[in-house]
Amino acid sequence: MRVQNASEALSAVRSGMRVFVHGGVATPTVLVQALVDAAPRLNDVEIMHLHTEGHDAEYAKREYAGTFKVSNSCIGRRPPGLVAALNTISDPVARFWSTVAHLEQSAVIAFRLLAKELEAFGAPAELIERAVAAAEDEVRHAIQTRAIAERMGGVWIEPEVEELEDRSLLDFAIDNATEGCVRETFGAAVGRFQACVAEDDEVRRVMKQVGEDETRHAELSWDIAVWCDSQLTEEEQAQVQRAQRLAYVDLVSACHAPIPVALARQAGYPGPQHALRLVNGMKTLWV
Ligand SMILES: [Fe+2]
Numbered sequence: 001m002r003v004q005n006a007s008e009a010l011s012a013v014r015s016g017m018r019v020f021v022h023g024g025v026a027t028p029t030v031l032v033q034a035l036v037d038a039a040p041r042l043n044d045v046e047i048m049h050l051h052t053e054g055h056d057a058e059y060a061k062r063e064y065a066g067t068f069k070v071s072n073s074c075i076g077r078r079p080p081g082l083v084a085a086l087n088t089i090s091d092p093v094a095r096f097w098s099t100v101a102h103l104e105q106s107a108v109i110a111f112r113l114l115a116k117e118l119e120a121f122g123a124p125a126e127l128i129e130r131a132v133a134a135a136e137d138e139v140r141h142a143i144q145t146r147a148i149a150e151r152m153g154g155v156w157i158e159p160e161v162e163e164l165e166d167r168s169l170l171d172f173a174i175d176n177a178t179e180g181c182v183r184e185t186f187g188a189a190v191g192r193f194q195a196c197v198a199e200d201d202e203v204r205r206v207m208k209q210v211g212e213d214e215t216r217h218a219e220l221s222w223d224i225a226v227w228c229d230s231q232l233t234e235e236e237q238a239q240v241q242r243a244q245r246l247a248y249v250d251l252v253s254a255c256h257a258p259i260p261v262a263l264a265r266q267a268g269y270p271g272p273q274h275a276l277r278l279v280n281g282m283k284t285l286w287v
């Protein structure tokens with residue numbers, strides 16, 4: 001067995017990589033700190049986790065926006081350039097709903113941008129109209145989940161989005177495949193699961209509508225993907241497929257993260273056993 005200290009172990013992490021951080025009491029706090037210490041030599045590292053414990057998520061601070069991108073839940077579509085929310089609330093239920101409300105409001109921005117980009121790429125008007133309607137759904141989701149967050153002692157975190165240069169159709173298609181066809185599609189299934197099993201009456205009621213809306217948003221993503229394919233070369237389509245497969249692999253990793261019991265009960269959020277069942281049942285969509 002080779003023994004290494006944390007900084008030696010973290011030397012394997014390079015710019016552009018995705019890093020999965022185990023959650024709950026298994027959060028590797030020493031390694032997370034070593035990752036933050038390595039920030040000066042890194043950029044564009046995606047950190048995936050669900051509910052970590054034992055540190056202040058320093059990598060999510062504004063100063064690390066160009067270094068670390070945080071993916072912590074499968075709830076809706078995130079806009080490109082979204083700055084990770086610094087959410088250090090210790091209660092897992094309050095923290096979860098604060099993150100959900102932040103991501104729902106972020107999805108409003110994502111769909112407004114999506115509509116603009118579709119228009120700029122000359123996409124069919126019908127797709128643009130559906131993206132505008134989806135932004136309106138997300139406004140409602142943000143209001144409803146914010147109310148749940150505040151009732152549970154959480155906070156409102158206004159999304160911050162960095163302005164980025166215009167994207168190519170290929171980059172747009174890759175983003176649609178990962179954020180829409182994988183994340184939002186899985187998010188729709190999670191929403192429907194929560195609507196069935198959450199102990200909280202308001203959560204079941206809100207998530208029933210959210211699950212239906214997110215299913216429509218997922219359908220929109222798949223229809224956009226078909227249109228993008230019609231505009232891309234075969235090589236570009238293969239790149240989109242590869243990105244989608246990678247997003248699926250990341251999703252499976254994220255599904256292994258344990259969920260605090262209080263969160264599984266109140267919000268009905270699926271723990272590893274149910275999340276892996278869901279993801280396995282949907283696998284043929286992505287690979
Ligand atoms: Fe959505």
Ligand SMILES: [Fe+2]
Pocket residue numbers: 075076104107137138141210214
């Ligand atoms: Fe939503």
